[in-house]
Amino acid sequence: MHIRYVDGAPRRLEHFDPQVDLTAADVAHVAEIFRTPLDGAYNWDYHVADDRIRRLYELGKELNWNAATDVGWGQTPDWHAAPAPTPSRVEELLTDFPWNGYAPFDAFDTQQKLAFVRHEVAWALSQFLHGEQGALLVASQLASCAPSFNAKLYAASQTFDEARHVEVFNRYVRSKVGFTYPVTGGLKDLLDKILTDERWDLKFIGMQIVLEGLALAAFHTRRNETDDPVLKELLYLVIRDEARHVTFGVNYLEEFVATLSEQEREERAEFAYQACVVSRDRLIGTDVFRYFGWDVDHARAALVERGLNADFLNMLYARIIPNLKRIGLLTDGVRPKFEEMGVLDFEHLATDGDIDWRELERPLDLEG
Ligand SMILES: [Fe+2]
Ligand SMILES: [Fe+2]
Numbered sequence: 420m421h422i423r424y425v426d427g428a429p430r431r432l433e434h435f436d437p438q439v440d441l442t443a444a445d446v447a448h449v450a451e452i453f454r455t456p457l458d459g460a461y462n463w464d465y466h467v468a469d470d471r472i473r474r475l476y477e478l479g480k481e482l483n484w485n486a487a488t489d490v491g492w493g494q495t496p497d498w499h500a501a502p503a504p505t506p507s508r509v510e511e512l513l514t515d516f517p518w519n520g521y522a523p524f525d526a527f528d529t530q531q532k533l534a535f536v537r538h539e540v541a542w543a544l545s546q547f548l549h550g551e552q553g554a555l556l557v558a559s560q561l562a563s564c565a566p567s568f569n570a571k572l573y574a575a576s577q578t579f580d581e582a583r584h585v586e587v588f589n590r591y592v593r594s595k596v597g598f599t600y601p602v603t604g605g606l607k608d609l610l611d612k613i614l615t616d617e618r619w620d621l622k623f624i625g626m627q628i629v630l631e632g633l634a635l636a637a638f639h640t641r642r643n644e645t646d647d648p649v650l651k652e653l654l655y656l657v658i659r660d661e662a663r664h665v666t667f668g669v670n671y672l673e674e675f676v677a678t679l680s681e682q683e684r685e686e687r688a689e690f691a692y693q694a695c696v697v698s699r700d701r702l703i704g705t706d707v708f709r710y711f712g713w714d715v716d717h718a719r720a721a722l723v724e725r726g727l728n729a730d731f732l733n734m735l736y737a738r739i740i741p742n743l744k745r746i747g748l749l750t751d752g753v754r755p756k757f758e759e760m761g762v763l764d765f766e767h768l769a770t771d772g773d774i775d776w777r778e779l780e781r782p783l784d785l786e787g
């Protein structure tokens with residue numbers, strides 16, 4: 420085993436060679452250390468309360484799936500075996516492509532346009548992969564630091580869910596895309612903050628409300644947009660799990676936040692607000708713009724102006740704002756700031772659309 424320690428996340432694209440079959444001895448691990456003053460907690464009362472957290476734990480076990488066998492990987496060829504797209508397929512891909520009409524994109528020839536489409540998918544899927552790794556690390560911290568028994572069991576089951584998510588996105592980018600982008604700065608900052616903060620409940624808020632909300636918004640948006648049946652299928656499975664994770668966070672935090680002092684609550688609310696700002700401003704594929712030689716600031720402004728991430732942001736706020744309200748973090752301190760962002764109206768949504776127990780309990784539809 421070779422481990423190479425680095426000071427920060429790599430900034431280069433990684434290309435996969437389909438011909439190479441690596442053994443454990445060939446793999447060179449690139450690891451970045453983070454330090455965290457994690458306060459762990461034993462729980463010495465093994466009484467099991469028959470509550471919503473226990474029910475979620477049972478659901479997690481019942482709705483387990485296998486990334487290797489429950490996804491129809493063979494429905495589409497792997498990237499290195501895929502035939503060149505037919506002219507009608509090219510037209511399908513490029514008509515209505517959201518960057519049409521942006522001068523630097525219009526200046527591309529067809530091959531460059533197709534490459535851009537592929538890079539955009541690679542960037543997004545790479546962020547899913549990096550985000551899932553972050554979720555895996557945070558969920559494992561929660562198993563250790565959550566103070567109550569059911570929450571520990573639940574966090575352990577979530578840890579396994581997140582491991583499957585890392586597995587399934589990793590396999591998808593390797594087999595269907597062929598290369599990955601490095602983690603984007605905004606996502607890395609959010610993960611660093613959540614993983615290294617010493618307050619366990621802030622990890623909970625950061626992970627179960629903000630990151631899971633982000634994940635759900637991004638996965639739903641991508642599932643609506645893609646016409647790849649493999650990606651649709653695996654996103655269906657992942658979304659089912661993430662909806663349980665958010666529900667866990669909301670149910671647990673609803674009771675916990677009520678025990679905090681006003682100042683503590685304001686600190687948590689400010690953190691959630693800052694995370695929303697990062698999500699709005701810094702989860703943008705600027706590395707793709709850079710790769711294609713675009714002026715990054717200009718392209719970012721064009722993206723905002725054209726509302727290219729509007730669906731994602733609407734889905735994000737439609738989840739995060741009602742959930743923050745429900746757990747008591749839409750405080751007087753942050754309300755005006757959310758108002759200024761123009762997203763306070765979302766508080767009137769009854770609840771996050773993914774917290775629907777009937778939906779959560781539905782058996783997995785592995786054909787669809
Ligand atoms: Fe996940
Ligand atoms: Fe999750």
